[in-house]
Amino acid sequence: xxxxxxxxxxxxxxxxxxxxxxxxxxxxxxxxxxxxxxxxxxxxxxxxxxxxxxxxxxxxxxxxxxxxxxxxxxxxxxxxxxxxxxxxxxxxxxxxxxxxxxxxxxxxxx
Amino acid sequence: xxxxxxxxxxxxxxxxxxxxxxxxxxxxxxxxxxxxxxxxxxxxxxxxxxxxxxxxxxxxxxxxxxxxxxxxxxxxxxxxxxxxxxxxxxxxxxxxxxxxxxxxxxxxxxxxxx
Numbered sequence: 001x002x003x004x005x006x007x008x009x010x011x012x013x014x015x016x017x018x019x020x021x022x023x024x025x026x027x028x029x030x031x032x033x034x035x036x037x038x039x040x041x042x043x044x045x046x047x048x049x050x051x052x053x054x055x056x057x058x059x060x061x062x063x064x065x066x067x068x069x070x071x072x073x074x075x076x077x078x079x080x081x082x083x084x085x086x087x088x089x090x091x092x093x094x095x096x097x098x099x100x101x102x103x104x105x106x107x108x109x110x
Numbered sequence: 111x112x113x114x115x116x117x118x119x120x121x122x123x124x125x126x127x128x129x130x131x132x133x134x135x136x137x138x139x140x141x142x143x144x145x146x147x148x149x150x151x152x153x154x155x156x157x158x159x160x161x162x163x164x165x166x167x168x169x170x171x172x173x174x175x176x177x178x179x180x181x182x183x184x185x186x187x188x189x190x191x192x193x194x195x196x197x198x199x200x201x202x203x204x205x206x207x208x209x210x211x212x213x214x215x216x217x218x219x220x221x222x223x224x
Contacts, residue, residue, distance in 0.1 A: 004152065030210070031210055033212060033213075035215075040217070041198060041217060041218040041220070042215065042216075042217040042218065043200060043202075043215035043218075044215070045212035045213065045214065045215075048210070048211075048212045050210070086152070086153075088152075088153075096141065096158070096204070097155060097158075097168075098153075098155070098213065099152070100152030100153040100154075101152055102150060102151060102152050103152070
């Protein structure tokens, strides 16, 4: 089974700061997902990537397949970005099952 | 209206009771999943279904059962609830396409078993 580790577990930032959340995994994958869990509990898919980099608004996700590592960056952070960010991976071609990290809790202070 | 709807949103019940959590979706996806989330742990897969006639156990299926009543409906049952099944439960859906499709989650059901 793939092991997914996220760091840091908790992160507090001032509004406007650049934020980086890291995810590493232990075995080869076919895709990596970044999810956002709102304080009320709902989960939203932010990115799915298998190589390179993706950008959506102030969010950027990168992946390095050789190093088995991905990062989620938030530029110009805002209090509404406060949430738990979860990394998840699909292991193996055609694999539909996700292995989830424990999440990174982000708090952005005005 | 939400694409993936879970009912109830919150439930408190007693040990030994039978409980059903329901999930319905309007996305037209074939694949549906049930997960549980415990504080400090990642989501864990309970059961998944690729169509009405295809149901499979996930990594933590003991103590749970499911029913896929239609393409749009997937229910999770706890036959005899126990306190360590207290958790946040999520239903999710995805279209066919293996790992290259994102999953779409409901808002969760917070279940407390006393």
